[in-house]
Amino acid sequence: MQSITKTFPGVKALDDVNLVVREAEIHAICGENGAGKSTLMKVLSGVYPYGSYTGEIIYQGERVRFGDIRASEHAGIAIIHQELALVPGMSITENIFLGNEPRRRGAIDWKYARRRALELMRQVGLDEDPDTLIKDIGVGKQQLVEIAKAFAKDVRLLILDEPTAALNEDDSRHLLDLLRGFRDRGITLIMISHKLNEIEAVADTITIIRDGRTIESLDVKGDEVNEDRIVRGMVGRELSSRFPDHTPEIGEVFFEVRDWTVRHPTAEDRLVCKGSEFHVRRGEIVGFAGLMGAGRTELAMSLFGRSYGRYVSGRVFKDGEEIQVKTVADAIGHGMAYVSEDRKSIGLNLLDDIKTSTVAAKLKKITKRGVIDRVREHGVADDYRKSLRIKTPTVDEGVVKLSGGNQQKVVLAKWMFTDPDLLILDEPTRGIDVGAKYEIYGIIHRLVDQGKGVIVISSELPELIGLCDRIYTVFEGTITGEVARSDADPELLMKQMTAMKKSPTS
Known part of the structure; x- marks a missing residue:
């Protein structure tokens, strides 16, 4: 990827980013929330089509200009987003071939689909009945279904965005072992992750992005990479401790x-x-x-x-x-206030803007005679934007546009507002x-x-x-x-x- 620049209204998400990935390697991309990691991968996978960004993508020696995600999938590129794109009420087989159903004489060949699903499930180490509904299996197994779904499209470059974020230690370990096995079979993998210990253990190369720019690429074996080195590149400074100094004053x-x-x-x-x-x-x-x-x-x-x-x-x-x-x-x-572990579906309404989300849990604080004081609403939300350092040009932006870390700060602001x-x-x-x-x-x-x-x-x-x-x-x-x-x-x-x-x- 050469000189990739991507702009949204009011913000430059990517600014002249360069990325070089070798065949059959695990390439990790690190950076703070809002650094541009997911945006860069959406450019590569065609989610953001050619023409919506500037710069060039060279894939297997040829310049490519994907108009949509189907075009990148046809070239052998598949992306698995942090929020899994599975239908809970459908079976494993149906999800694996969703939008890509095998046909015979104009009808879906479910017998072949089920047999092929079993083969793909074996490849990813998923031991389940292919007729099992997605809602009846855990998140770890759902992640494997997503990978099997990518393999059904003859993937050569697999992009994984925070693949272990919602997994327990056993499921995470199994998935990382699986990724090593894919690499050994000649598949190239790009992995976005905040779990630095996992990155250090599994990646061959690490590219660090900060504020929409490429900072450096590190050879894990040759550059004496450790967590402190990665953190320094991500945040632009030394973090001598992962926790701020604090002396508690505990009462009754x-x-x-x-x-x-x-x-x-x-x-x-x-x-x-x-x-x-x-x-x-x-x-x-x-x-x-x-x-x-x-x-x-x-x-x-x-x-x-x-x-x-x-x-x-x-x-x-x-x-x-x-x-x-x-x-x-x-x-x-x-x-009492409760910040849910599921900020996407419980913590926030993704259709709301930041200011509406900030005051949602206690509207009466900004209401006069049953009418919301819009000036106060905006002022309160902007105060939290500044104090919590939420990266957004304005509180009128939709929360769906924020990175995960900034969405989390909006949830915190919402409950802090209830005092x-x-x-x-x-x-x-x-x-x-x-x-x-x-x-x-x-x-x-x-x-x-x-x-x-x-x-x-x-x-x-x-x-x-x-x-x-x-x-x-x-x-x-x-x-x-x-x-x-x-x-x-x-x-x-x-x-x-x-x-x-x-x-x-x-």
Whole structure:
């Protein structure tokens, strides 16, 4: 890719970007959210057609000018976006061949499609019945379906945008092994990822993009590449620590949960929360650690206005008095806020602009006699844009145009606007870069310095250990232990995350 420049109204997303990828290599692209990584890959794959950008693409020795994504697929290029493009109510076979159905005598040949789907599934290590519906398999397996779908189109260059962002450690490891196997078979791979340890382990070459420009390309074996070197290129400065310095000032217990028990929303005999008990002090960051499916999100959502599952028993106390949180409005009214792990479908309405999203959770703060004060709405949103460093020229932009990290900041702004006493953050840094993570950690510190309490649910143990003052561990809906920051290490946490028996508290 030579001198690629791409402009959107009010912003230059790519500015003279150059990229050289060798055949049969894994080429990683790194950069902060909003650096232009996904935009560059959309140019390459024809999502942004020739004519909507300047510059040239040379593919297998020839200049190519893709008019749409079908043209790039015909050339052997396939892209798998961070938000998987699968239809939940259709089978694996139907999804693999969606828009590319094999035909015989004018009709879809489902017998051949099913047989071919099985072959493709074997190639990607997916052991499922091809008639299984997408909604009935996990995210890790859905990712494999997307790869099988690309292979059905005879892919020679596979682009993966944040392929492991939503995967647990086992699924991530399996996928990375799979990518190595594809490379060994002569397939070229371009991978966008914020997980620097994975990039370092699997990539042959790393290209760093910052503010829409190419900074450098590194040969992983020859350039003594490590995480600090990558971070320096991404953010343009040294990050001596992944976490800002912070001295907590922890006060008294102000939020307490006792005997919280909740059933699964459809499976009557399954408890997703089993007698959970925990507390939060003012000025304290409390972590929740657990393997995928442990029940951390279920606990958080059920507490936040019973927005998940079927309540069985339990009491919630704030400042020593029992409170009722039967609805989301109740929870917000009692000073609770919940930032979902799924910012795309739960945290934000992607049809809204930034200013509308920012004030959505507490409209009465900017309403006079039932009418929204548009001047105040714009002013509030712009203040958060500046204080949270949301990269956008104006708060009138649609949130759908923002990068993942900047969308996450809008979700944070939305709930900070409600002025909560307790902020629950579910996977707050999933899929965002190291620089944006650092900024979000700083925001969390500012909140607790105001005497608020923050709960952080995270699948990254180093994040919990580096950020939280105390950590609870969860296994199969049960809180199995409580660890002080001074005692926390990955081995101890993992032991308590995989044990049913409740451990003594620290």
